[in-house]
Amino acid sequence: MKETKIFEKPKSMVDVTTHYCPGCTHGVAHRLVAEIIDELGIQEKTVAVAPVGCAVFLYNYINVDAYEAAHGRAPAVASACKRLLPDSIVFSYQGDGDLASIGMAEIVHAANRGEHITVVFLNNAIYGMTGGQMAPTTLVGQKATTCPLGRDPKLAGYPIRMCEMLSTLQAPAYIARVSVAKPKYTLKAKEALRKAFQTQIDGKGFSFVEILSTCPTNWGLRPVDATNWLEEHMMPEFPLGEFKTPA
Amino acid sequence: MGKRFLMKGNEALAEAAIHAGCKYFFGYPITPQNEIPEYMSKKLPEIGGVYLQAESEVAAINMIFGAAGTGKRVMTSSSSPGVSLMSEGISYIAGAELPCVLMNIMRGGPGLGGILPSQSDYFQATRGGGHGDYRLLVLAPSTVQEAVDLTMLAFNLAEKYRSPVMILADGFMGQMMEAVEFKETHMDGLPDPAEWAVGYMKQRGSRALVKSLYLDPEELETHNWKLQAKYAEMTKNEKRHETYLADDAEILIAAYGTVARIARTSINELRAEGIKVGLFRPISLFPFPYEPLEALPKSVKQILTVEMSCGQMIEDVRLGVGKDMPVSMYGRVGGMTPSVEEIKDQVRKALGR
CATH class of the missing domain: 3.40.50.920 (Rossmann fold)
Structure with a gap:
């Protein structure tokens, strides 16, 4: 019987096992980014900026020029790199602690300057690498190691909705929220990432894709339950969709 | 003697950087060094460079991290409280072995302190400032002409050692006017950025990685000794x-x-x-x-x-x-x-x- 290969590792992805926990969706998001890089044929001119957090080793899995930024500063690093190398395709990949907490100033100002970079924002509503502390995107009532009784809005405010916030700015060209919790969402996530990178290639300005993601380990859920929890609890708080598209 | 210009110290520092081939500036306003970014914001776009006013000193130094990672000549300037804010980023730059020039036009501290000249950041400049075992090469001019000469030298030394170099001056140096001349300061044998910087993947055939994280303690120790060997070279060659x-x-x-x-x-x-x-x-x-x-x-x-x-x-x-x-x-x-x-x-x- 003749075998036909219908599925293979993206060329820009390194052939190693990731360090991510079972059921974590970082791996899916990495793969989507790598597939888009391959499909757009931009591997040799792409520059990744890794965050501090679980995805700090992004560069071990995606084979492109890369920086490892200080916590939250990836948009500043990416902005400068893109300004000096305007023909490069520069993207940052950041988690919710990195982007929406310590790096809030950098993301807002990079977006507001309309930097020609792409930001991939993984929102799993918790600090992963440090072991499950409350994040700026932690849901009201959601338990974390630093809010053991659940997030109390009287003490800790409400989850920050980054897409909605950045959409109030004039400069950003593309802003979307997607998920990779289940295949039906993953296909749409890939299309959003394609649009985001295409926005940069076309010189249309700042692009931002928020990916709702699971963290079964720190949520204390089995992987399958985590995907269901994301659908039931995160999606109502963080509605999927495109918030801005290039003119 | 070449042509001489009567210039304010801060403007002479900026012009010296441009003469040294620096086309990229990232910074945040703070007294008493504002003439440097102001001068750069006018001049750099005229020569196809980039002037970018960051949202904070924290962002500015991380922009320097991003810019220096391309191997091009980049700089920032600030004054004492601003340099404190940059110290974390400077540690990352030293750890990732990126060349850049930093200028501290010192003012009085501690805290918000004052805006008049001071030399109270000597420890911060010479002992590191940020976390970890690293050093800056620190040059302290005493005339505006010397500020010009040392700035031009600083870019060469930054590349030679792939290390941040600081010009440590005070508010007097920034604000006084003196006649200066811009002399040629070519240095042979500087490393080629294509060997290590981002943006050369196609040419090099492999990617560049700009980073400072080494989770394996043996690797981190090796990295530290490599940095120390570099500081020993500086100590041997660069005392003035x-x-x-x-x-x-x-x-x-x-x-x-x-x-x-x-x-x-x-x-x-x-x-x-x-x-x-x-x-x-x-x-x-x-x-x-x-x-x-x-x-x-x-x-x-x-x-x-x-x-x-x-x-x-x-x-x-x-x-x-x-x-x-x-x-x-x-x-x-x-x-x-x-x-x-x-x-x-x-x-x-x-x-x-």
């Missing part, structure tokens, strides 16, 4: 100092930057009175030129350190001269400056006259 009327001096004034030029006037006037006083002026603060202090002329019986701080460089002076040589200290702080008369009085007092 000047002495003035030191050969027959009974007492030597140790001072750097603006204070050294005030001390020169005091020395000239004291010499006219017959008092044998001289000057030791370190130009590189790291590496510190200890050797001249280890081998002082026999005539020298004591050292008077004068600083616009409560006593910071004096620690390096003591390390140099050892415990047998008396070292005293005169400092004015908070934006106050030691006057020619005050320094003369201190010398007379030290000599018991």
Whole structure:
């Protein structure tokens, strides 16, 4: 019987096992980014900026020029790199602690300057690498190691909705929220990432894709339950969709 | 002699950077160094460069991290509180071995302090400032011409050692006007950025990684020793100092930057009175030129350190001269400056006259 290969590792992805926990969706998001890089044929001119957090080793899995930024500063690093190398395709990949907490100033100002970079924002509503502390995107009532009784809005405010916030700015060209919790969402996530990178290639300005993601380990859920929890609890708080598209 | 220009120190620093081939500036406004970013915002777009006003010093230094990672000549400038904010990023830049030039036009501290000249960031500049075992190569000009020359040298040294280099000046240096000349400062044998910087993947056939994380302790230790070997090379090659009327001096004034030029006037006037006083002026603060202090002329019986701080460089002076040589200290702080008369009085007092 003749075998036909219908599925293979993206060329820009390194052939190693990731360090991510079972059921974590970082791996899916990495793969989507790598597939888009391959499909757009931009591997040799792409520059990744890794965050501090679980995805700090992004560069071990995606084979492109890369920086490892200080916590939250990836948009500043990416902005400068893109300004000096305007023909490069520069993207940052950041988690919710990195982007929406310590790096809030950098993301807002990079977006507001309309930097020609792409930001991939993984929102799993918790600090992963440090072991499950409350994040700026932690849901009201959601338990974390630093809010053991659940997030109390009287003490800790409400989850920050980054897409909605950045959409109030004039400069950003593309802003979307997607998920990779289940295949039906993953296909749409890939299309959003394609649009985001295409926005940069076309010189249309700042692009931002928020990916709702699971963290079964720190949520204390089995992987399958985590995907269901994301659908039931995160999606109502963080509605999927495109918030801005290039003119 | 080439063409000379009458320029304000801050503007001369900026123009020197442009002459050295720096086309990229990232910074955040703070007094008393604002003429540097203002000058850059006008000039750099005219030569196809980038001026970008960051949202904070924190962002600015991380933009420098991003820009320096491309291997191009980049710089930022700030003043004391701003440099404190940048210190984390400077540590990352040192860890990732990126070349760049940083300028600190010092003002009085601690905290918000004041906006007038000071030298109270000596420890911060020479001992690191941020976390981890790293050093900056620190150059301290005492005239606007020297600020120009050292700035142009700084870009070469930054590339030579793939290391951040700091120009440590004070508010006087930034604000005073003097005639300056921009001399050619080509340096041979500098490393090719295509070997390590981002943006050359196609040419190099492999990607570049700009990073400072080594979770394996053995690897991190190896990385640290590699950095230390580089600092040892700097220490061997890059010490710079000047002495003035030191050969027959009974007492030597140790001072750097603006204070050294005030001390020169005091020395000239004291010499006219017959008092044998001289000057030791370190130009590189790291590496510190200890050797001249280890081998002082026999005539020298004591050292008077004068600083616009409560006593910071004096620690390096003591390390140099050892415990047998008396070292005293005169400092004015908070934006106050030691006057020619005050320094003369201190010398007379030290000599018991």
